[in-house]
Amino acid sequence: MIRHNGLHRERAKRPTLEAVAARAGVSRSTVSRVINGEGTVSDEFRAIVMHAVNELGYVPNSAARSLVTRRTDSIALVVSGSPVGARSDDPLFSATVRSATRELEEAGKRVTLMLADSTAGRLRVEQYAASGHVDGVVLVSAQGTDPLPAALARTGIPVVSLGRPTVATHAAYADVDNVGGATSAVEHLLAGGRRRIAAIAGPPDMVAAQDRLKGYREALRDTGHRSIIAVGDLTLASGADAMRQLLRDDPALDAVFVAGDLMAIGALRVLSESGRRVPDDVAIAGFDDIEAASYAVPALTTVRTPREGQARAAVRLLLRQIDGGPVSSTILPTELVIREST
Template identity: 55%
Template sequence: MSGSVALVVGEPLSRVFSEDPLFALVSRSVSRELGDVDRQVVLMLGTGPGSSARIERYVAGGHVDGVMLVSMHESDPLPRAIDRIGVPVVSYGRPAPSVPIGFADSDNPSGARLAVNHLLNRGRRKVATIAGPPDMIAGQDRLAGYLGAVADAGQRAQVVHGDFTRQSGAEAMARLLRAEPDVDAVFAANDLMAIGALQTLRRAGRRVPDDVAVAGYDDFEAARFTHPPLTTVRHPVAEQVGAMTRLLVDRMGGGPLTSIVLPAELVIREST
């Protein structure tokens, strides 16, 4: 037994240590949770030339007793490779359907539906979405929730994509205004893209929420300090990490492959 667990993040260094608070929150929570069971965290970044092969060799070499995967993309070979190695592995978020590993996730489709239904219930007649990357399961699940809600309401879906960064949200909102100038509500698949959308709307002279209501997803600290404060779906990072840690510890002890999905919660603020 090595006494260590690998935390593998499927994003480049520039993204992990950038504006997105998710990775710092996950890393901090993982370190705390594993410290409680006397395990050390080894942070590994799963992008860049040769990184997948290096991580595979490291894991296969017996340097860690288990692996936690975060922010994986569908084309990433690591989840399948680590599963083949036979080291216990769990995912932060639902993995691709073809990867048979346990996971802890929040209920992304239901969370998106909560946000979109809230916008519809406020009388919004043209609700668009700034969806996340189509090769990430969280992006797919939140888009599915949006599509289901607007279909149930008899509205036409209006979808533009971002990459979960603030800049991509600003650019997506600009494209949306050009294509659908009478849009009156936007659900962004994470708070950073929602913040970018707010910036574009402000530059375009659109009042929030009077002209365009905006909702996000995550409820990170920044959502409380936007102008106006952002309505969003709470992403229970600490609880999800705790569930993921318990799943991995159980797997390392010979337990069965299981998964946990945590409920979504809408936090209503002045942007809607």
């Protein structure tokens, strides 16, 4: 009996929503919106409320909140259709997932990471989302032929794609300007006097790779220069193989635009082995500005993509959609970083 009374008194002393509001100097409804992860509160007030929450040790009753809001406060971060080689070698993949996870956790959401690289895996994700286990999905889908974006859209659950999907759906997306970035890189090569500019494209079933190849072609469209293209799978080895193919196809080429930095670094090695000096004989420009780009020999000119910003933008779009706010897709600008390779 004594233990029961002590427990009752302990529960009675737990800080309330009203106590947090009083400590923060805001209304109870503002505290509620912050606790529920709604996107209608400014960053300033959100920080003030969370400071009060931490000071008082307030713990929201998640079960009661779920009954009222009909939300789980859980988000699925789904990685679908990524080529195995590209994912294991891509240093931007972990940064993208980490940034999205951090943004969700800061909004008070639990994150469920799900991989869907097979038909069974995609079906499992679709059923999990449709069963009400999560409030929404952030989808990282690399392949344009991936059926999961359309399947999730049919369930009616809020979905935001990290990258533009090829299949037309009503889902919003956050992407980077792949076309514009590629165009700026090729225009830079043209401005340097290069006239036989080849390209190493990424996988043809990747939307970003298609867009980067489109930017390359658009830059050459009105110049009278022909396109010279080889294809890789975003890995070092594929970049090296593609560069060997280009040198066989056109030994007189004087520049290469590469749709990924790892492939560009592989291409640099082949150029060195073939006796071509970079940039004197052949200039080369990559895409993404991974950390290794600045340590390549010579340092790689490349297109910097705001991958962490893209992940944060996707999460914010999803949270706004869950809250019932207006949502439209966004494309973030890229930046050409000029180094010694051009």
